[in-house]
Amino acid sequence: MGALEHMTFGGSITARTPGFLAEALLHEGKGGDYRNPERIRTCAHHISAELAAA
Structure with missing residues (x-):
């Protein structure tokens, strides 16, 4: 793929989120x-x- 960077983001866990x-x-x-x-938004603008x- 040639990825230059990676980033992870927090999510949302609620009573409606499935799974153990x-x-x-x-x-x-x-x-x-x-x-x-x-x-x-900042990450999207950077990308x-x-x-x-390029």
Whole structure:
């Protein structure tokens, strides 16, 4: 693929999130919304600038 960088983003774990792991995290009180729209937007702008320069 030729990827130059990688980035991960937080997600959202709620009572409606399926799966054993989500259920376990909620049981431990670790659910919530950890998404950061500004960080995602900044990353998207960075990617688009890199593509435009290529």
